[in-house]
Structures are given as structure tokens and as C-alpha cells.
Amino acid sequence: AxxxxxxxxxxxxxxxxxxxxxxxxxxxxxxxxxxxxxxxxxxxxxxxxxxxxxxxxxxxxxxxxxxxxxxxxxxxxxxxxxxxxxxxxxxxxxxxxxxVKKIKISLMPRTRRSLYDAYKRGDAIEFHGKYVNGAHSIPGLKDWFERNVTNPSLSTILSYKRHNWEPQFVALSTIPFHDENFPYSIRDNTELRWEMCRLNYTFQLVDDLFMVHPGIKTKVGKLEKLKKIARRSFHYALQQFNRRMDMCCQQTKSICPRFQA
Known part of the structure; x- marks a missing residue:
């Protein structure tokens, strides 16, 4: 707000x-x-x-x-x-x-310089960096921090090559809806990125625009029990998803990673 x-x-x-x-x-x-x-x-x-x-x-x-x-x-x-x-x-x-992100705003870095300072101090990390390592990693992050802010550009294209990559993004509301077959919490949000890859969307790193989420999550806790319950539903959802993608977007199958848990 x-x-x-x-x-x-x-x-x-x-x-x-x-x-x-x-x-x-x-x-x-x-x-x-x-x-x-x-x-x-x-x-x-x-x-x-x-x-x-x-x-x-x-x-x-x-x-x-x-x-x-x-x-x-x-x-x-x-x-x-x-x-x-x-x-x-x-x-x-x-x-x-x-x-596409749950956001809670408080007194947080508002400029790239202040964010970089917090990052170097260890006060800021990549989202879920200690919770699901690599899932939200940002390729070329150090270069992004050190880029000349007086000449912003949209030139950095990020290829979708890892099935577990869940980049946070801003998009038009015309993107697909989430697949409701996917259960919480096995790839329920990642699957949207999978579909966008198959639909040949491009992920582009934006200069001088970022989101900050307060707090650093470190423990999975009760989610492991829920994942055991959800695993059967996930396999069904993945099967149906792959079938749907192959019917609509066969031409992009080779450029996207193999989707899995």
C-alpha cells in the first residue's frame, strides 16, 4: 500500500x-x-x-x-x-x-546503490537465497549492481534454462493464469514460468527496478509434510501440463528445460 x-x-x-x-x-x-x-x-x-x-x-x-x-x-x-x-x-x-509476487513494504532500500550496500553487508540477499538456493537467482547480478545508472537499458535477456528457476517479474495481465492442477507447494508458482517459456515469452532484466521483501526465510518446516501429501497430485498435474504444452507449443519444447519437481 x-x-x-x-x-x-x-x-x-x-x-x-x-x-x-x-x-x-x-x-x-x-x-x-x-x-x-x-x-x-x-x-x-x-x-x-x-x-x-x-x-x-x-x-x-x-x-x-x-x-x-x-x-x-x-x-x-x-x-x-x-x-x-x-x-x-x-x-x-x-x-x-x-x-507476480506477494509484497510487504517497510523501510527498505529505495535505490540500487543502497541495495548494493545492503547486499555487500549481508543485510540483503537474493530472494529465498537461504531457503531454496538458486530458485530465484539473478544471472549477472553483480554487473547489474555496477551498471551505469545514467544510461539505463533493457538489453539483458535472461534465458530460461533451469526447471527450478522462479524469477519475479512484472507483466501484462494477458499472461496465462496459474494452472490450478498444481498443488501447494510443489512448483505451484514455477509452473507459470514454465508455461511462459513454452509460449516463447522473454525474460528481460530491467535497469534500476527491483523489489525488496523484508525478512530472510531459512526453514522449510511443515511444508515437507504437505509436500508428501501433494506429491501424487503433482505428478498428475505435471503429466497434464506437459500434454497441454505439447499440444499447443511443440516448437518450443527444445528451448525449455525438462520440467520436474
Whole structure:
């Protein structure tokens, strides 16, 4: 809210059991006028409510066909439907540019020089550098830091050669939606980059534009248990994804990496 003047679309996934109470609680948290974190630093604290739209999502406990959930079904219900949430947020906002990243802004570096200073001190690292090493690495980062800021350019093309690379990017809202077959959290966000590669999109490093995420994540924690539950769904999703890509974009198969977990 402090750094983005456009609309903000928020998806909130609430539990299916007693969802009315869950929705009311979530609505109270979103709209609470005393929420200092939400409005911190804004000249007009209530302006946030003019550009924020919140969308609440829950799963029908009886399923689409009205059947009774099985033990396996309930187990899969533990998985957060992250791509459904992403797509709902994208569908219900009105702006042509999209930032594909969850952003929380505080007092952070605002210039490339101050970011480089923080990077050299170890106060800033590549996103998830200690959590999923290499997944968000930026080729030519040192050159980018030291580039002449008076002559900015868009000349650096980044080839998509690694299946686990998940670059953060800004794009038009006409890019594909997330594939909702992919479960949280096995390549649920990476798959969008895979599809963009197969559709022959180009990733380009932009001069003097960056995002900063506060905090450094270091532990996987409970995600490992969720990944075990999700693995079967992932293999199905990957199979369907590859089949769909081969039908639409056979000509790009050789220029993209082999997609895998």
C-alpha cells in the first residue's frame, strides 16, 4: 500500500468447516480501522479501502458432485489452494499490469546503490537465497549492481534454462493464469514460468527496478509434510501440463528445460 498506487486484489482462503464465522473473522481483520500495519506510513490512512478488494474462497465440504468426502479427500483438503487464490485475485481486479509476487513494504532500500550496500553487508540477499538456493537467482547480478545508472537499458535477456528457476517479474495481465492442477507447494508458482517459456515469452532484466521483501526465510518446516501429501497430485498435474504444452507449443519444447519437481 505504501509503494503501489494501483488497485490491490486480496484473496483470502477460509476453512470449510464453520466458514461463516471464518469469513466474518477475516473480514473484520481486513476492514479493521485500527489495523496500524495496513495503513502505516500512508498520508491518507483510509485511502487503502478505496483501492483494496478482498475475495473470500472456501471449499464446498460436499464436493462439486455432492458426494461424501473420503479420508484421502480430506487429506488433500489440507493443501492450500494457492493457484485458485491467485487466479481469483487476478480475475477480480482492473489494471493491465501485474506484479507476480506477494509484497510487504517497510523501510527498505529505495535505490540500487543502497541495495548494493545492503547486499555487500549481508543485510540483503537474493530472494529465498537461504531457503531454496538458486530458485530465484539473478544471472549477472553483480554487473547489474555496477551498471551505469545514467544510461539505463533493457538489453539483458535472461534465458530460461533451469526447471527450478522462479524469477519475479512484472507483466501484462494477458499472461496465462496459474494452472490450478498444481498443488501447494510443489512448483505451484514455477509452473507459470514454465508455461511462459513454452509460449516463447522473454525474460528481460530491467535497469534500476527491483523489489525488496523484508525478512530472510531459512526453514522449510511443515511444508515437507504437505509436500508428501501433494506429491501424487503433482505428478498428475505435471503429466497434464506437459500434454497441454505439447499440444499447443511443440516448437518450443527444445528451448525449455525438462520440467520436474
Amino acid at each position: 505504501n509503494a503501489w498506487d494501483g488497485p490491490i486484489s486480496l484473496s483470502v482462503v477460509v476453512p470449510s468447516d464453520n466458514f461463516n464465522a471464518a469469513i466474518n473473522e477475516a473480514k473484520a481483520k481486513v476492514s479493521n480501522d485500527s489495523n496500524k500495519d495496513l495503513r502505516k506510513g500512508l498520508k491518507d490512512p483510509f485511502k487503502i479501502f478505496e483501492k483494496l478488494s478482498a475475495h473470500f474462497i472456501y471449499r464446498n465440504v460436499n464436493g462439486c458432485m455432492g458426494g461424501i468426502s473420503t479420508t484421502i479427500g480430506r487429506q488433500y483438503d489440507r493443501l492450500y489452494p494457492i493457484n485458485v487464490a491467485r487466479n481469483v485475485a487476478r480475475l477480480l481486479y482492473a489494471v493491465m499490469k501485474l506484479i
